Structure formats: structure tokens, C-alpha cells
Amino acid sequence: MADRDGHGLLMRLPLFLVICGVAAMSMYVPATYALIRDNHPASQSFFYSGTLGLFCVTMIATAMGGRKSRFGALGQLLAFFAAFTVLPLYLAVPFHDALRTTAFENAYFDMVSAITTTGADMFGDPSRLDPVLHLWRAQVGWLGGLLMWIGASAIMAPLSLGGFEVTARGEPGRSEELPTQGGPMHPRARLLQVAYVLGPLYAGLTGLLWILQMVLGETALTALCHAMSVMATSGISPVGGLQGAQTGVAGEAVLFLFLFFALSRLTFSNDTVQRGGGRLDRDPEFRVGLFIVLTIPVVLFARHWLASFDIDQGENFTLALRALWGAMFTVMSFLTTTGFESADWAEAQQWSGLETPGLILMGLTLIGGGVATTAGGVKLLRVYALYLHGLRELERLVYPNSVSVFRGGNRRIQRDGAFIAWVSFMLLATSLAAVCLALSLLGIGFEQAMILAVATLSTTGPVIELASAAPIQLVELGLGAKAVLCSAMVLGRLETLAIIALFTRDLWRV
Template identity: 45%
Template structure:
């Protein structure tokens, strides 16, 4: 019986399987709404789960008659289908539970959650708890899909950051020596090359194997963080949504302001540890070709992340003393007390936590962030967080942004060019991986930077079609492309519109004051930032569609 079911599922289209999984997940909010007194919302989720399940079952039966194997290059289309079509199904129970908000806004909310952006049209205090749970679950599922798709789809096609470390000799060079000069070298095949089909057979099976490898670790880490936050004092529901938002880097929160008020700094320290896996793929199964070093302490992504987080926290901390020098020196000196020392340490921690949170594009705000802002005395410290979100976390992780490995490749290339100015005939060292990062890796990283800059310019232009201030359009575009939705609330924006999304909040509590055209543009920007520009451009290659 098990073999029959496995064979039936193997012949179903992957998108239909994912839709069926979404139908099963709808039962979670239905059960929670039932036990918390939201009977109408429970019925909406139950009926939506049944409708989606029946729909997927009928398509699955139809697919059994004429099963068709998917080609590897079609998996990029699958990713577009997941982010373009799946939110339409996920939005059905949300729209039915909030009938005055409209289906379009519910779809936008699901796109934001599934891409782990975490932007919302609704004030947290105006949504029922079952809908907050559904947003968190969709964001959690979106983070899991990113981890699976990275090694099952993007890695074989050498896109999504894997192109930087792609091996021109077809094996792990840091473990094996180069072949003799008389041995033929196997070149790297591009995704448009028809020979990819022979190497990447059965992509659906790759997705299944990757899901079985990553799933237990992903769910186990979420469970451990949930239990840890419970033990530190967070309410059970907030602890659950906070755990799912941390592992998926969606930053979805059911409360206004900081979600860690109950557990305090102790809870943030625990969350801080679970944000580290968003800095490097080596913490997750798969992606071994991204390991630039054998030793964890020498990992370039982790070292660069530690340097950036420490630099931002120290700058915010020392800014207080620099500002004190500018004050009137004739004023009498105050005696330092233990309260002042505690406030200083709290401000330092607020800078550390917020820097790592936005570097991983999660967007959690520390309970001590207000102290950090007041301590630094800067008018707009949120712009520093925007810069961190632009850099992003590790390649093939749930984090968005440009990615740390690309920044590292460009930095090493710049360092090498400065060395050549001083010593023109010098020979670069560091090993084969370092040389490849400085050469081909830096070249590909520069191309991605240019494409990312063009994407920002294009999105800002489209957003500015309506009467939106340029600064606001820029921050909204960066928040969408980097999948860091909470960034819009960390930087003061210019309120332009009235809230028009039903029970939605004031314009800059969420994103509800934007016109529908602007929302659609930003939703497309979220999908583009999640899949990355290089992968999307590959779909426009004529060789990609050639049989």
C-alpha cells in the first residue's frame, strides 16, 4: 500500500503536491481557531483545506493517465509558479476571514509571507490570532522551500549564488588536486546547455531528497527555539510565531513593537543564536560546494557577518561619547552610576541584536533598540539597518539581499587590485578557492550588483508613478527586493495616503495606504528578490526554451 501511494505521489506535478501540502497546513489554523472561539474562521480554513485538497486530488488523478517527467530547466518555472500561483490558494481562507479587506490584499499578504518578506497591510492588534498563525506558518513554509530549492534547483543550474563558487573542473577542489595538464578538463555547463538534461535527471526526486534531509533539522530547530522562548517567559503563541519567524527570517510578529518584551534580553540572546544559520549554508544540509574553507572559524561569510555586526554596534555605542565631546565642556561632569553602565550595556546589545537581525533580513527589533537610538544620538539610525539588509545573509539560506559571499568576493578582488598597484608582478596566494573568488567570483558578483541596482531603479520608478515621496519609494523598494519587510517600519517614511485596506492600519503601520498598482509592483519585487535576478533573466534566454 505504501509503495502504491508513493508511486501515485511521484507521478503528480510538484506544484500540485505543494498545493496539497498547503491544504494540510490549513488544518492548523482551523484547529487553533476552533479551540480559541473563532468558529467562523475555523470553518473558513476547514472548507478551504477541503476545497484545495479535492482540487489537488482531481488534478493528481488526471496526471496519472499521462505522467510526464519534468525537465531540470523547468524547475525555475516551478519556483515562479510557487510564488505566483500558490499565494492565490493560500489567500482564500484569509480573504474569507477578512471579507472587508478584499482578495487582492489577501493575495499580497500571502506573497509577502511566502517570500519571507514579512511586510503586512494590517496592524498587528487588528488581526485575529488564527490569521497571525496562518501568516507565520506560510512564512515558515516559505523559508523551508527556499532551503530545499537552493540545493535541488538553483545549485545544479549554477544560479542563486552558486555561480560564484561553481567548480570549473567538476569536483571539490579544496579536497582534490588539479588534474595533470594532459588530462581533459570538463567545463561548467550553463543552464541553457542541452547537456544539462543528462546530468540533472528527475528534478522532482531531488526536491524530495532535499526536503527529507532539511525538514527534520528545520522543524527540530524551530521546536527547540519555541521551547526555549517558553522557558524564558514568552507566551506560547508569541513564542511559536517568533520561532517560526526566526528560522524562516520572515520576521512576522503578532504584536506591535518588539515581540520579545516578555522574555527580554535573555530571549533575544537565544534568538540571536538561531539567526546565525541564516549567515552560511554550511549549517544546513546540502550546498557543500559553497564551503570556501574547511574550518568553521575561517568561513568568509561568518567572518564578514561578525565584522559587520560588531562594527555597527560599536559605532552606535561610541557615537554617544563622540556626541558628548561636542557638548559644552564647561558643564559640570556627572557621576557615573550603575544605572548608566546598565543603560550603556543595554544600548550595546540593542545595536548587536538589531544589526544581526537586519543583516539576515529578519527585521526583529530589540527591546533595547530605543535605548541604542537614544544612546547614539543619531537622527536616522535606521538607514544603517537598510545598508545591512542590502548586504543580506548567506548564499542559499533563508536570508535575502545581495548575500555576504558576493560582498566578500568583491572585497577580495579590490584588495588584490590594490596589491597589484604596489607590486605589479606579485603572485596572489590563498589557495584555489580564494583565487577563484577574486577572479570569476568577483566578476559574477559585480554583474549581480549591477542587476540589483537596475532592479532597484526600475522598482523605484514604477512605485513613483503615483504621488509617493522619493525617499519613501526607495525604502519600500529596498525592503521588497531584499525581503526585509520590517525595514519600512524601522525608518520614518512620509505618510502620503489614507488607509484604504478595510480594517487595515494607518499607512505606515503597514503598507496599506499604497495604491493597488504599487502593491502589485512591490509584490513582484518580493518574488524577484527571492528568486534573484540572474535566475529570472535565465528564463528569457532563447536557449532556455530550445528543445
Template identity: 35%
Template sequence: MVVLIALTGGAMLLPAAVGFTLREHALARAFLYSALLLISLAMLIALAIRGMASRNQKFSHPFYYLAAAYLVLPLLMAIPMVEAIPGLGFFNAWFEMLSAFTTTGASVMQDAGTRPINLWRATVAWGGGMFFLVAVTALLAPLRLGGFELFGMHSRVTQVARGPAGRHLRSPLEGGYSDRSLSRMRSASAVIAPVYLAATLVLWVGLSLAGNPPVIALILAMATISTSGIAPSGALGGFVAEVLIALVLLMALSRRLWPGAQIIRQEDPRLWCDTELRIAAAILVVLTLLLGLRAMYAPLDAAFAPRLAELWGIVFTSLSFLTTAGFVSEVGRSAEGVFSGAAGTVLLALALCGGGVATTAGGVKLMRVFALFWQARREVEKLVHPDSVGGDGPRLRLLRQEGAFSAWLFLMVFILSMTGLTALLTLTGVAMEDAMIYITAALTTTGPVAQMTGPVPLDWADLSRLGLAISALGMVLGRLELLLLLSVLWSRGSWAD
């Protein structure tokens, strides 16, 4: 936590430097003084805890590390926002930072803000995306949570855990959790951070060459790699920029596109045989064909080029919401009209599906969707042919059994969380339909979906403070992986006995 506080302070120097460059001295000083404050605080805490005894194993579960980060860091990140934006208030600043750190991208600021402010929001989201990639690799993978349970079922560890007759032996959570979290996070950071930074720099250079101003290009690059969707209005900057963004968004569809993919075991090492990429491709192709036909229903004398642009807009917007980024194409401007009204629920469904396991994308995740689909396919087959034998190989058979059960458990927890939070939000005076959209956007960490779904665009600033607090809880639950919280309760319950 001390390192994270110091890194937060160091990150504030970037908007401070941009503010001084743009001659926004008051804003730049707010970030500079806050950076010095946090760096000094981190140094004092480091000196105070140096030489202390080892941590209490009672709180060594990864849930406590992640919960502490999402509770403490946004409070510190909000300090310069309060000083830089008069009238924003600490609560709204905290919501902005929590939304950015969870890569949700929801905003309560009425105007777009200055470039240093948008850069700070994008920087927080960028850091939150890298933090989650490191945490999910270092903390959730050893517990086979966060979607890893769908990949590791055919590993030797799991086969030993199942026993000779499929009987239950022991789980990684039984007998306590080995507290090597910090060392694992350091190792994961050394592998992931260079690639994460390099991809951001390459996209930044590409967007700058495509004609975007350097600061706007950096904001877009950070928002893309973190799938936060934080960008000023009208900042995408043309077809070339959208193609570059779409290529980077593909990294949010599969963990195998990131370093350290050996933690995911698959029978076929070829990238084009990746299950998550195939599912995403199928969803995008079917959706593009259906919405493309709907959009093409126009007079025959309509120009061909605008229709191609609209088709690209459908592909780009669908990919963006599937990866929970939330960008809307500016090349195919009529694509926004395609998703208007009832068709806007398509974007909501895409955000619910989510991206790949152990990526910055939120949602239910594509692999869980595939596990449920494969089990449903087998059940329908058994209804037609009751005596049939399901083949598909050992991996897919296990995916239909344990994988489908795990995916179903996550889906039920997700739905129950959505129901409970929606009910709480309606008690604050929000209409039922609007409350469901807000909570879905929060749980899937796709803030822009609130503006694209429903009869009229929704504004996060219209929520009361209690409503914003409920939505913030949804963002944290959606980012923490709900099964992680259950694992804490489960490991303290019957398994501990």
C-alpha cells in the same frame, strides 16, 4: 504543485485549531472550510492528471516551477484571509500572503490582527522559507546559480567545463536542462525538513520557557527560522528570548549550518573558518563599535546597565537586519533611536548585504559582497604595485576572476531591477526616496526595513493597489534570484544555438 496545494490546505488546520481553542469560531471555520476546499481540489487534480504523459521539456527549467509556486499558492492562501477579516479584500489578502510566502513580512493590515491570523501569516512564511531552502538546494545548485557559482568554481566539474586553456566548453544549461526536479526536491526535503522542523520546535520550547505565551512563542519561532520577521508588536519578550532568536538567526548567515552542506565546497572544513561567518562577524563588530560609540556619547552620569542593554540592542537589531528578518530589540529600546534618521540607512545597507548563500535570508548575499571586496582589494594593490602578483591560493584567485564577474553581474541586475521598479513606483505618486525604500525592502525581502529607514516610518498600507503590485513583483524577483530569470533567456538564446 498538487502536493504544495495539499500541504497549503493542511497548514490551514493549524490556525483553525487555534481559533476554536480561543473561541473565535467564525475565524476558525473560515480556515477549516478553506482547508477542506484545497485538500479536495488537490485530490481532484491528482486524479485528473494520473497516468498523463511526461511533462513538456520546454517548461522543465526550475524558473517555471518556482514562478508557478509564487504565482498560484498565494492566491489560494488568501482565501481564508478574505473570509476571516471583513473589509480586507482579496487583493490585500493576496499581498499579505505573497509577502509572507516570500518571507518579506510586509503587511497592509492596519491592526496587528488576532492570534490565529498572525499564526497563519507566520505559518505561510515558515512554509515559504522551507520551500526556498529545498528549491535552492534541489533546483539552483545543479545550475550553479543562487550563489553556488561562487563555491563550485574549483570543483572538478567546473575545471572540465573550463578546458585546458580556460576556454569555454559546455555549461549545465547548454544542451537542455535534465528534468529531475521533482525527484531532487523530494530528496532535498527528506534532508532539510527534519532539521528545519526540529529547530523550530526547539526554539518554540525555549521561547515558551522564557515566558512567552505558547501561540506567541510559536509565531516568533516560525518568523525567526524563516527570517520573515512576522510577529506582534512587543512580542520578543526579554533578553533570554532575544538571545535564543539571535542564535537561530545565525543559521541564516551560512549554508554550512544546514544539512546537505557538502554541496558547498570549501578548502577548510572547520566552521570558524567559514568565509560567510567571518564576513558577518566583521560587519557586526565594526557596526557595533561605531554605533556604540555614537550611542555612548551621553552625560557621564548615565547608568551603566542601560548602556549595556543599548549595546545589545545594536547587536541584535544589526544581526536581524543582516539576515533580513527585521526584528528590533526590545531590551535595548534606545537602539531604535540609534538607528533613527540618517543612521537608519545602516539597516538598509545591512539588508542589501543579506545573509548566506542558499539560506532563507535575502539580499545580495555575503559571499558576493566578499568576492567584490576581494577583487577591489586586488585592483587597488595593482595600482600601488603594478608588477605585483596576486597570490591567495587557487580558490581565491578564481574567486577574484569568475566569482567577482558573477557577483558583479548579479549586482548590476539587482541595481537595474531596483532602478526600474523604483521608477514605476514613483509613477504612482510615491516620493522618490520613499519609493526606493519600498523597493529595496521588497527586493531584499525585508519588509520591516520600511518602518526603520527614512525620516518617518513608512506604512505599506499607504501604497495604492498598483504600488502594491509593483512591490509584490519586487518580492518575487528578489526571492527567485534574478540570475535564474536570465538563465532562462540565456539558455533559449545563444547557448541553445
């Protein structure tokens, strides 16, 4: 009876209010950790903020408990939009109060960066932040990744958004009833069902990765933050990246395996497969991702190998293997928009005598990972749809009267999938140009504006440090520039089509 009452209450309450309640309860984790570390000021900041938040949520829930939800799946999409824009105001309160050495706007920017899984480092020196704050940043990013895991199947898929418009039969932004046992399912019921299934899986994988890193010799805090950051593809680290980790190549290899969850939804669930088989080896996203992860490092390795003869290190095979591994891990990390740099990436540069290929890393982040994962970018499925369209056009040049036949994994792509994928690319290009123009008008140079725009729209904050010859200090940017970057991070997380759908008035119905 208690489970039914709790389920009914969650069905009636606004989704954004439920998310705020979860955020408030999560503040007790850093409060407890700070208490263990005898950091009582930080513990009080998180404890009081969480308690006050729960009190407000309870009061509002009591007042609204008898009301029914007025909106359908699109209303839940609006709640997600509020979670990425309004909720960071609340998340920044204990962070700002515990840090005490930064403006609130910087704390808000950092929380937007974390919850959108961007991971842009506002505070360049990790020693500036207390371990409790590092834990909070990674935890917020982890919760943001969980939102996308759940929202992809429960919200994006029924609305044919977030990459599903390439495969779905419905029009983008219009609710499409997915096949379920027992007929159509209420949007909130579907959300709760997906949360009950994927939530424990997400937490279990994170816990497994945490334990594996500690077994390899990593400290508990660093292992936990890196585990949460890899599962959420946020790239947040309490030690400034993998260069400060203690596990070496073995630790990177473990992280590399868990990055595969960001290449395709089928690595952990088949709940969004609408047509075609659910086999991973036939999944076009997974195959395209593997091709990129294997091909680009080999190309970079060959480039490094040719350059190494000029500096008389062509026979150093140990450095060659380290360079190959560093390139493979870094390519995988940036393709999944995680942004962790391998500790051997610097060795690859020293071995070859060449500079960092920042443009390649920026291109990888724009491609992004799989649909319905925590990765950002334009998604591998859209790239695959355009690839199929290109092959078809080449075939028509040779055989103008030929008829296209869908086979294998191609059945996942709808007839107009390539056109819709091209529209998504154009929307991204337009957004990229708009963000660059806005930053340029605020006094930022073209190169820095381009790097910042790519990093925020692809939700890959670490690319800001690696793609620029001169470091970009985010804390030194003006208020207008930070507001533009916050908007770009939200736009990159939800995508332009989803935000456009929120302005369609005739869609606001159950």
C-alpha cells in the same frame, strides 16, 4: 511498497501541484487552532479552503498521475516562481474570508509578503487580526522559508543561480551535474532527497526555538510565531515585534543564536559545498557576517558614546550596555533580513540623543545573509568576492607582475566570480531604479519609493517602519503600487538572474 508508490507519485506529479497540496494540508493547522479558540467562522474558512484545495489537487493528480515530468531543474524553478506568484491567490482565500474587513488585493499582498519571507506589515495594528490569522501569516512565511532551504540545494545549486554562480563551474542558468554517488541524479529525485533531509531539521530547529522561548516565559502563540519568523527570516510578529514580547533580553539572546543559521549554509548543512572545505570557521560568508555584526555595533556604540556626553549620561554604564546589545541584535537581525528590532534599540537612541540610522539598516538589508539560506539581499559571498577582487587590484598597483594564489576559503570563488558578483550587484541596482521609477510614476515620493524598493527587493518588510521618519501605510497604497511591490518581492526572493533564466527557451529540456 507504499513508500515506493508514494515516491513514484511525487516523481511524476508537477512540482507546483505538490506545493499546492502541502499548502492545502497546512490550512488544517489554523483551522484546528481556531476551533480550540471557539472561533468557528475562522475555523470553517480554513477547513473548507483546505478541503476544497485537497480535492482539486487529488483530481488533477489522478488525471496527470501517469504523465512524466517534461522539464528538468529549470522546470522546477518555474514551479517555485509560480509558488510565489500564483499560490498566494489560494492562500489569501481563507485569510480574506476570515478577516472580512479588507479587500482581496490586500490579502493577496499580505500572502505574497509572507511566502517570500518579506514580512511587510499590511495591517499596522496587530489587534486588528485574530490570533488565528497571525498564526497563518507566520506559518505561510515559515513554509516560504522551507521552500528556499530545499530549493537552494535542489534547484539553485545545479543551475548555478542564487549566489552559486560565484562558486560554480557552470554558467548561470545552465544545469550543472553535481557530484553524487551513483552518477547523475534526476532533478526531482534530488529535490525529494533534500526535502527528506532538511525538512525535519528545519522543523526540529523551529520546535526547539519555540520551546526555549516558552521556558523563558513567552506565550505559546507569540513564541511559535517568533520561532517560525526567525527560522524563515520573515520578521512576522503577532505582538508588533520584540517590544511586545515578554522574554526580554534573554529571549532576544536565544533568537540571536538562531539567526546565525541565516549567515551561512554551513551552519546546518554542507550539501552545497562544491569546492574547498566545509569547515564553518573557514567559511568566508560566516566570517564576513561576524565581522559586520561585531564592527557596526561598536561603531554605533562609539557614536552613541560620544553623543552621550552632550546630554550628561556618559557614566550610565547600564544604559550603555543595553545600547550596545540593542545595536548588535538589530544589526544581526537586519543583516539576515529578518527585521526584528531589539527592545533596547529605542534605549540606545534615548541614551545617545540621536535618531535612528535608517540608512545603515537599509544598507545591511541590501547586503543580506548567506547563500542558500532564507535570507535575502545580494548575499555575503558576493560581497566577499568583490572584497577579494579589490585586494587583488590593490596588490597589482604595487606589484604589477604578481600572480594571484587562491588559499583557504578563497578556493570557493571561481576565476570570474568577482565579475559575476558585480553583474549581480548591477542587476540589483537596475531593479532598484526600476521599482523606484515605477512607484514615482504612481505618485509616491522619492524617499518613500526608495524605502519601499529596498524593503521589497531585500525581502525585509520591517525596514519600512524603521527607515522612514513618517510611517508608510501600505494599506493606503493604490492597486498599481501594490502590484509593483508584489513583483519586487518575488524578484528579490528569486533574484533577477533566476527570472532571466526562465526566458531562455533552449534550456527547457530534461
